[in-house]
Amino acid sequence: MQKDVIKNWLFTANECIQEKKDFLSELDRAIGDGDHGVNMSRGFAEAVQKIRDNEPADVAGLMQTVAMTLIAKVGGASGPLYGTAFLKAAAYLKGKADVTVRELGEAFKESVIGIKQRGKAEPGQKTMVDVWEPVVEKWLSYDGAVDFDELRALAEASLEKTKDLEATKGRAAYLGKRSIGHLDPGAYSSYLLFDALFNELKGVKA
Numbered sequence: 484m485q486k487d488v489i490k491n492w493l494f495t496a497n498e499c500i501q502e503k504k505d506f507l508s509e510l511d512r513a514i515g516d517g518d519h520g521v522n523m524s525r526g527f528a529e530a531v532q533k534i535r536d537n538e539p540a541d542v543a544g545l546m547q548t549v550a551m552t553l554i555a556k557v558g559g560a561s562g563p564l565y566g567t568a569f570l571k572a573a574a575y576l577k578g579k580a581d582v583t584v585r586e587l588g589e590a591f592k593e594s595v596i597g598i599k600q601r602g603k604a605e606p607g608q609k610t611m612v613d614v615w616e617p618v619v620e621k622w623l624s625y626d627g628a629v630d631f632d633e634l635r636a637l638a639e640a641s642l643e644k645t646k647d648l649e650a651t652k653g654r655a656a657y658l659g660k661r662s663i664g665h666l667d668p669g670a671y672s673s674y675l676l677f678d679a680l681f682n683e684l685k686g687v688k689a
């Protein structure tokens with residue numbers, strides 16, 4: 484795929500995040516401090532603006548711009564975590580003019596490793612890792628064509644599963660068992676990113 488696919492994804496993802504800004508903050512009000520929507524909305528709006536003003540030359544450049552913006556502009560846990568995710572993907576894709584679906588999956592595998600290291604989190608702790616890890620593992624499990632509808636369904640199912648989990652990482656961990664029964668905000672924003680991505684990739688040849 485050419486960089487336009489990734490650019491379109493980032494633009495669409497930004498629109499989804501702006502649309503769900505209040506809902507993301509509402510989720511965070513239930514088990515955190517209520518700023519996740521504001522954080523994500525500010526970070527992505529700024530990243531998209533940077534891309535519009537000064538378009539990077541390739542996919543790695545786009546990812547790098549998002550990473551640096553999120554790290555600089557988003558306070559809270561999610562800024563550095565998403566920043567790391569995009570930074571790791573950028574490093575993996577550096578120098579590639581054309582990126583295959585497989586390579587993008589491999590780049591996001593690096594993102595998963597980065598998020599887990601940075602947040603010291605494992606799956607099952609009610610964080611964004613609960614969406615990122617299963618989705619990327621499944622992505623890399625395909626030998627041939629990637630089934631993007633299946634991946635979208637998995638992202639959604641993985642998000643839903645965070646409802647029944649007790650948070651043991653991040654701010655929500657202070658609530659202990661009272662965090663059970665609520666979706667994790669970072670898992671929701673991760674689902675939004677993947678949903679937009681798989682929609683975009685459906686029309687793309689590997």
Ligand code: ADP
Nearest residue numbers: 519522559560561602604610611653668669670
């Ligand atoms: P903060 O919690 O600092 O207010 P946000 O509200 O923007 O930051 O983001 C909260 C989200 O960040 C959580 O819902 C969770 O998905 C994710 N998160 C928090 N801590 C961690 C961690 N240690 N590892 C992975 N993800 C985390």
Ligand code: MG
Nearest residue numbers: 515516518519
């Ligand atoms: Mg918060």
